[in-house]
Amino acid sequence: MEHKNKFLRNLFIILVFIFLYLPIAVLVIYSFNKAKTNIVFTGFTTKWYTELFKNRDLLEAFINTIIIAVTSTVTSTVIGTTAAVGLYKYKFLGKNFVNKLLYIPIIIPEIVLGIALLSVYTLMNLNLGMFTLILSHIAFSIPFVITSVRSTLSDTTKKIEEAAEDLGASKFKVFKEITLPLIRPGVISGATLAFTLSMDDVVISYFTAGPGSNTLPLKIYSMIKTGITPDVNALTSLMLLTVIIILTISIIYQSRKIRKKVVA
Amino acid sequence: MKRVLVELKNLSKKFGKEHVIKDLNLDIYEGEFLTLLGPSGCGKTTILRMISGLEKVTSGKVIIDGKDVTDIVPAKREVNTIFQNFALFPHMTVWDNIDFGLKMHKVPRTEADKRIKDAINLVKLKGFENRKPDELSGGQQQRVAIARGIVLNHKVLLLDESLASLDLKLKREMQIELKKIQKQLGITFIYVTHDQDEALTMSDRIAIINNGTVEQIDTPENIYRKPHTKFVADFIGEANILTGKITKVSENEAVVSLPDNMDLTIDNKNYQVGEEKTVVIRPECFDISSIESLDSFKGVVKEYIYDGMITKLIVQKDNTELRINLMDASSFKEGSDVYLKVPKKYIIVLGDKNE
Amino acid sequence: MNKKLDLFKNISLWPVVIYSFVLILLPLLYILFLSFCETDYVGGINYHFSIVNYLTIIDSTYLLIFAKSALIGIITTLICLVIAYPFAIFLMDKKEEVRNALIKLVMIPFLTNSLIRTYGWIVLLRKNGIINNGLTSLNIIKEPLSLMYNNIGIIIGMVYTLLPFMILPVYAAVNKLDPNLIKAAKDLGANKFHVFKDIIFKETISGAFNGSLMVFIPAIGYFFISDILGGGKQMIIGNLIKDQFLTARNWPFGSAISIFLIIVTFLLVRVYKKIGGNIDELGGM
Numbered sequence: 001m002e003h004k005n006k007f008l009r010n011l012f013i014i015l016v017f018i019f020l021y022l023p024i025a026v027l028v029i030y031s032f033n034k035a036k037t038n039i040v041f042t043g044f045t046t047k048w049y050t051e052l053f054k055n056r057d058l059l060e061a062f063i064n065t066i067i068i069a070v071t072s073t074v075t076s077t078v079i080g081t082t083a084a085v086g087l088y089k090y091k092f093l094g095k096n097f098v099n100k101l102l103y104i105p106i107i108i109p110e111i112v113l114g115i116a117l118l119s120v121y122t123l124m125n126l127n128l129g130m131f132t133l134i135l136s137h138i139a140f141s142i143p144f145v146i147t148s149v150r151s152t153l154s155d156t157t158k159k160i161e162e163a164a165e166d167l168g169a170s171k172f173k174v175f176k177e178i179t180l181p182l183i184r185p186g187v188i189s190g191a192t193l194a195f196t197l198s199m200d201d202v203v204i205s206y207f208t209a210g211p212g213s214n215t216l217p218l219k220i221y222s223m224i225k226t227g228i229t230p231d232v233n234a235l236t237s238l239m240l241l242t243v244i245i246i247l248t249i250s251i252i253y254q255s256r257k258i259r260k261k262v263v264a
Numbered sequence: 265m266k267r268v269l270v271e272l273k274n275l276s277k278k279f280g281k282e283h284v285i286k287d288l289n290l291d292i293y294e295g296e297f298l299t300l301l302g303p304s305g306c307g308k309t310t311i312l313r314m315i316s317g318l319e320k321v322t323s324g325k326v327i328i329d330g331k332d333v334t335d336i337v338p339a340k341r342e343v344n345t346i347f348q349n350f351a352l353f354p355h356m357t358v359w360d361n362i363d364f365g366l367k368m369h370k371v372p373r374t375e376a377d378k379r380i381k382d383a384i385n386l387v388k389l390k391g392f393e394n395r396k397p398d399e400l401s402g403g404q405q406q407r408v409a410i411a412r413g414i415v416l417n418h419k420v421l422l423l424d425e426s427l428a429s430l431d432l433k434l435k436r437e438m439q440i441e442l443k444k445i446q447k448q449l450g451i452t453f454i455y456v457t458h459d460q461d462e463a464l465t466m467s468d469r470i471a472i473i474n475n476g477t478v479e480q481i482d483t484p485e486n487i488y489r490k491p492h493t494k495f496v497a498d499f500i501g502e503a504n505i506l507t508g509k510i511t512k513v514s515e516n517e518a519v520v521s522l523p524d525n526m527d528l529t530i531d532n533k534n535y536q537v538g539e540e541k542t543v544v545i546r547p548e549c550f551d552i553s554s555i556e557s558l559d560s561f562k563g564v565v566k567e568y569i570y571d572g573m574i575t576k577l578i579v580q581k582d583n584t585e586l587r588i589n590l591m592d593a594s595s596f597k598e599g600s601d602v603y604l605k606v607p608k609k610y611i612i613v614l615g616d617k618n619e
Numbered sequence: 620m621n622k623k624l625d626l627f628k629n630i631s632l633w634p635v636v637i638y639s640f641v642l643i644l645l646p647l648l649y650i651l652f653l654s655f656c657e658t659d660y661v662g663g664i665n666y667h668f669s670i671v672n673y674l675t676i677i678d679s680t681y682l683l684i685f686a687k688s689a690l691i692g693i694i695t696t697l698i699c700l701v702i703a704y705p706f707a708i709f710l711m712d713k714k715e716e717v718r719n720a721l722i723k724l725v726m727i728p729f730l731t732n733s734l735i736r737t738y739g740w741i742v743l744l745r746k747n748g749i750i751n752n753g754l755t756s757l758n759i760i761k762e763p764l765s766l767m768y769n770n771i772g773i774i775i776g777m778v779y780t781l782l783p784f785m786i787l788p789v790y791a792a793v794n795k796l797d798p799n800l801i802k803a804a805k806d807l808g809a810n811k812f813h814v815f816k817d818i819i820f821k822e823t824i825s826g827a828f829n830g831s832l833m834v835f836i837p838a839i840g841y842f843f844i845s846d847i848l849g850g851g852k853q854m855i856i857g858n859l860i861k862d863q864f865l866t867a868r869n870w871p872f873g874s875a876i877s878i879f880l881i882i883v884t885f886l887l888v889r890v891y892k893k894i895g896g897n898i899d900e901l902g903g904m
Contacts, residue, residue, distance in 0.1 A: 009709040013721070016706050019779065020728055023739025026749060030742065038742045065732075079634045086631025094636075101639040104647070106901055107832070108884050109840035111857050112877040115864050116646035119874070123649060139642040142635070147899060156351075162318050163351035167365035167412065168339045171627035177364075181355040200729045202843050203857075207864065220734045224847055228738055236735050243730040247723055255716035 024240060031233035038228065049238075052231040061219040062235060064130065068205075068215065069198040072137035077191040079138075080145025084186075085179055087146070088153045102143045113140060114207035121208065128210025136208040137198045144197065145190035152186030266293040269452050270315060270420060275324035277310055277476075284310050286476040287324070292454060294419070297446050299455045299463040302473035303499070308456045311473070312422050315454065316345045329419060339368070343420040349429055350409040352397040358384075358408050359393040365416045383411040386445065403434045410442070414449060421446075423455045427462065439465050460500050464488070472496050488546075494614060497544040504586050507542045510535045520613070524582035526561050530611050542614045547576070547589040549610035553603050554595060560603040568598045579604065647881070654875035662868035672875035681859070681876075688855040691770065692838040695777040696831045699785035702778075703830060707790040708819065711798070722790060725783050733780050737847050740776055741767065744848070768850030776844040781837060785830035788900065792826025793819065825896035832891060832901065836884055856880065 026038075034043040052058065087099065105113055117136050118128075126132055157179065164178045165171075180187070202217045209218055220232065270292040277285040284307045292298050300308040313319035315326055317338035326334050333341050344365070353361050362383055366376040384390055387407035397405055406426065413421050423442075427435045443466045446453045457463055463470050464484045471481040472495070480492045491497035494505055508522035518532040520541050528543065535541070556562070563579040563586065575593035579586045579602060586604070596602060654672055657665040675681065710718055728736060743749045744766040751763035766772060796819065804814045820827070842857030849855075856876065863873030892898060 006712070009705075009712065012705055013709055016702060016782075017724065020725065020782070023736045023743060023779070024728055024731060026742050027735065027739050039747055079638065082631040083635035086628060087635070090628050090632065092628075092632065098636055098639050101643045102635075103888075103898060103901070104643050107836065107888055108881050109836050109857070111840035111842065111860055112650075112880055113646070115860060115873060115877060116650045117642070118864065119649050119653060119870065120642075120646040135642070139638070142638060146635075147901075150899060156349075159347055159349070159351040160353060162338075163345070163347055163412075164353070164364065164368075165338045166316055166318065166343075166345045167416070168368035169364070170339060173368065175627065178353060196726065196729045199731070200733050202732065202734050203840065206843070206861075217732050217734045220732065220738065221843070224734075224738055224741070232735070232738075236731055239731050240727070243727055247727060251716075251720045251723060254719060 024236065027233045028237045028240065031230060031237045033230060033233075036230060038230070038233070048230040048234040051229075052234045052238075055229075055231050057214065058219060058231060058235065061214045061216045064214055065199065065216040068130070068133050068137055069195050071134050072141055072198050073191055073195040075134075076138045076141035076145050076194050077187060080142045080190060080194075081149050081180075081183070081187050082175075083142070084146045084149035084153065085175065085183070088150065089158075102146055105140045105143045106147065110140070110201075110203040111207075114204040117204070118207040128208060129213050132208045132210065133205060133213060133215065136204050137201065140201075140204060141194035141197060144193045145187075148190030148193060149183055149186040152183040157182050266296070268292070269294040269329055270454070271325075271327040272311070272315070273325040273327065275311070275314060275326070276322045277307070277314060277319065278322045284476050285314070285322075288477055290471060290478060290481070292420075292452060295450050295452055296468045297443065297453045297455065297466055299457060299467040299470045300473050301457060301460060301463040301470050301499075302479075304458055306473045307476040308458075308473045309424055312345070312424055312454060312456050315420075316343055316422050317341050318345075342418045343422055344413040344416055344418050345422040345424060346409045346413045346426045348425040350397075350405050350426075352405055352408055352412070354397050357394050357396055358389060358400070361397070361408055362411045362415050365412065369416060379415050379417075380411075383415040386414070386448070387411045402430050403438065406430060406438060410445065414445070414451070418451070420452045420454065423453060425457055426455070428457070428459070435462070442466060464500075472499060474499075489612070491544060491612065492614065494542060494544075497612065497614070502547045502587055502589070504545045504547065505542060506545070506584070507540065510537055510539045510541060513537055517608075522584075524584045526581060526584070527559075528606055528608070528611055529559070530608050530613060533613075544612040544614060545586075545606055545610065546612075547587045548574075549606060550586070550588045551605040551607065552577075552588060552590065552596075553605075554600065556603045557605065560605045563602055563604055565596050565598055565600050565602055568593065568596065577602075650874040650877055653871050654878045656871045658869040658871050660869075664870060669871075672872045673879075675872060676875060676879060684854050684859055685856060688839040688857075691773060691777065691855060692835045694774055695781060695838045696785075696835045698774070698778045699782050699834050700789075700827060700831065702782060703785040703789040704793075704815075704819075704827075706786060707793040708815075710790065711793060718794075722787070725786055729783065734843060734847075737776055737780065737844060740772075740779065740848060744772060744775065767848045768852070770849070770853060772848035772850075773845045773853055773855070776848040777838045777841065780841065780844060781834040784833035784837070788826045788829040788833065789823065791900075792823035792829075796822055825891070825894055825900075828891050828894060828896055829900055832887055836887070839880070 029041070030038045031048055032044050032046065033041050034045045035041070087095065114136070117132075117139060121128060121132050160182065161174050161178055164174045169177065202221070205215055205217050206221070209215060220228070223229070223232065268291045270290075272288055272290040272292075275285055275288040275290075276283070288311065290311075300311060302308045310319055314321050315328070317333065317336060321334055324334075325332055328342060353364065356364065359380060362380050363376065366379065371379070384393065387410050389404065389407050389411065392400065392404060397408065400408065409426070427438050427442075430438060439462055442453070455463075455466065464487075467484055469481060470484055470487050472479040472487065474495050480487060480496045482490070487496065488500055491500065497503045497505060506522045506526070508520050508526075510518055511521040511527070512519040513532055513535055516532055518530055518535045519527050520530055520543060521527050522543070530543070551560075553560070561581060563581040565577055566580040566585065567576075567578040569576040569578075574589045574591060577588045577590065577593060577596065579588055581604070588604075653664065655668055655670065657667065657669045657671060659665050676685075710721060713721065741748070745751070746763045746765075748766075750766065751760075754760045755763060766775070800818060800822075801814060804818050809817070839855060840857040840860070842855065842861045845853050845855045845858055860873050860876050860880075863869045863876070888898070888901075891901075
C-alpha cells in the first residue's frame, strides 16, 4: 500500500516536470529534424546548428538579449544590494514611502509597468531602443534584488557589523569585508532572479523596445506570425544546454556544502 | 587613589520619547573590574554602547583616558566590546577573526602575528586557528571573542552579557577565567549583566543600575551587606524588607516596631521616636530556636524547602511571611512553632548613609 | 565626524531613491494624469480634465472582456493551486539536496524566453500538432481536437507559464511546516483530506495566496499568450491595454484601464496582508 502510494507520488512529480519541459523538449527534438516545418519528423540532422551561425539577424537578437540581461542584472544587483543594506541600516525622511514604492513593480501587472515606462520615455523624448530596454529591465529587477537581499539581513548581521566597527573598521570596510560576505546568498539569488526575469521577459520589452530594436522575444514574436525556422529551435537548445550546465555545477556545489554541514 | 580611566558625565539617552538614561555620572578606575548590574531594560547595555560609541549620546559626555570621545565614531575609540552571542565573523577562521582588528589598525604583519599567537595562547585556543566559528563549541566561541577583544591592547574592554548564552557549568568556569585574564592584563573591564552571582564573583565594584540611573556603586560585599535602597536590597540576594516606626530610643539603642508585633532592637543613630524606618534582614541572619527566649518572637513554619546546601523556611508571623535560610533545619518541620531573634549587627536600616 | 558615515549612507540610498521616484512613481503618476485626459482620435492627447475614460470602462463590451479575463485568471490560479500543493507536499519526502535540485529544475525553463516556450505549445497543440497526431494515430480520437485558438489554449499557456510562480511560494510555505505536526495529526487518525484541509492548507494559506497573486495578476495581463494560443480573437485585458497603446493609440483610455488594474491589485494585496501574508515574500523565489 505504502509502496504504491510512493510510486503514485513520484509519478505525479514526474508528470509535473514532463508538463514543464514538454514544450522545450519538443523544440530541442525538432532542432534535429530534417524538415523545415515543425510538424513531421523526417530524419536526423545537425544542419540547423550550422544554419544558426549564418543567421546574423537571429544571432544579433540573441546577443542583444544577453547584453540587456547582463547589463541590467549587474546594475540592478549593485543598486539593489547597496539599497537593501542602506534601507535596513538607516532611517530617513520618506523611507516608508520609498519602501512602499519598491513593492509596486513586484505586484502590479507587467503590462502596466510596461505602458507606464513607455509613456514616460515618450514624455522625456527618449528614443526607444537598447537604452530604454536596459533601463526598463533595471526598473523591474531592482525590487526583486532588494527583496532577495533583504531576506538575508537580520539582527545578527547588524550585531556582526557593529563588532567590526568596534574593532576599527570604517563603514566601507564593514560593507566590503563583513556585510557583503554575509549577504552573499541573497545577492546571488537576487542576481539570478534578475537575470532570469530579464531573459524571460516579453511584456515589458514589447512596449519599451521601439521599432528598430532587435531582441529575441521581439524577433520570435514576429516570426510566429510568419513561421518559425528550425534554427530558432537550435538556439533554444543551446541556451537550454548552457543553463543546465551552469545549474548542474551550482547544484553539485550546493549539495556538497550541505553534506559538509552535516558532517561538521 | 586610583586614576579615573572612563568618565561618564551627566550622560542622557532618549529613544524617541523614552528617557532611557537620566543624567548619569560614573567614574571607572584604571585596571578595575566594574560590573553594571540591573534588571533587563534598566539601560545598562545602553550605557555600555555609549562608551563604545555604537549608540549616540543624547546629552552629556564620555571621557576615556582624559580624552572627550563623545563625538568620535566607534572605530576610533580605544575600547573594544565582547558582545552577547559573541558576534564572531562567521565567514572567517579563528585566526582571521582575531586578526581583523589588527588589519583595520594596520598593525605591521610580524607584530600582528605575534600578538595573535599571544592572544590565542592566553585564551587557550591553540590548534583551533583554522576553524570557523560554527565548528566551535560555545565556550570556544567565547574565547575567540575575548581574544579578538584584547588583541588590540586597548585599556578598556566592554563585555555585554558576554556569558549569558553559556550553560551554567561553563559559565562558572569562564567567570573565573575572565577574572584571571583581567588581572593578568591589568586592563579595565566594564561588564554588563543581570546575573547577580556573576557580578558578586567577578567584580571589584558593582554599579546597580535602575531606571537609567546608578542606584548604588560599591564593592560586592558592601552592596550585599549595606544596601542603600530597597531596590538594591531586594535585587541582590534574598531579603526580608519590613517597614515600621521607631518606638523607643535610649542612648545607644533604639527599638523599631514592625507590623505584627515584631520589635527589633537596633543601634541608635540619632533616631527620633515616631520616625518611619525600613529594615532589611537577610534570610541567613536569624537566630532560630524551638525554645522561647528573651526578646524572641514566635512564628510558625509554613513551608520547608530543601535546597541542597541550605534549607529554606518560610515562617508565618501573624500576617507577615519571613524567609529564613538555614544550614541545618533538621529540628524543624512544616507546622512547628519557632522562636526568632535577629542580632542587631545583622539588621540593615535603610537611609543610614554615615558608614 | 560623521562625514564618512554620511558618505556611505548617501551612496547606498540616493540611487534607490532616485530610481523609485523616476522609474516607479513618475510613470504611474503620469498614466494617472493621462487617464483623466481625452484622446483626440488621431493618436494625440487632449489635455483637459475628463472622466470619460472611466465611464467607458463600464461600457458592456469592455465589462465582458474584464469578466472573461477574471474568469481565465481564476481558472488558471485554481489549476495551478491543484498542481502546486500535491507537488510541494510530495516533494517533502525527498532529501534536502534532492529537493533543492528539483526546485531549481522548476526554474530552468524560465531561462529560455516565455515566447519560445509558448511557441513550443503551438507545435504540440495545433490541429496537426504532436498531441492530435499522436491521439489519432493511436485511434483514441477520430477528429483532431481544438486545443488552441480558443480559451483552452489560453488556459494551457497561462498555467504553463505561471505554474512556477505558484509552486515556489507554496513549496516555501509547506517546507516551513513542522513535519511533526502532520505526523501527529495522522497519528490522531485524521484522514488525509482532513490533514490537508485542517493543517497543511490552514498553515500555508498565506503562501497559497502569495502564489495566487503571482499567478492571477499576470494572467490578466499576458497578452502574448492570448495572442498566440488564443489566435488573436480571444481578448483579455492585456490585449485591450496593448491595443490602446500601440494600435488604437488611445493612451488615455489605456491608462484608465491600467489604473483600474492597479487598484484591483492593491485591493488583492490588502486581502493578502489581512490573512497574515508577509509583503516581503511576494515575488520572492
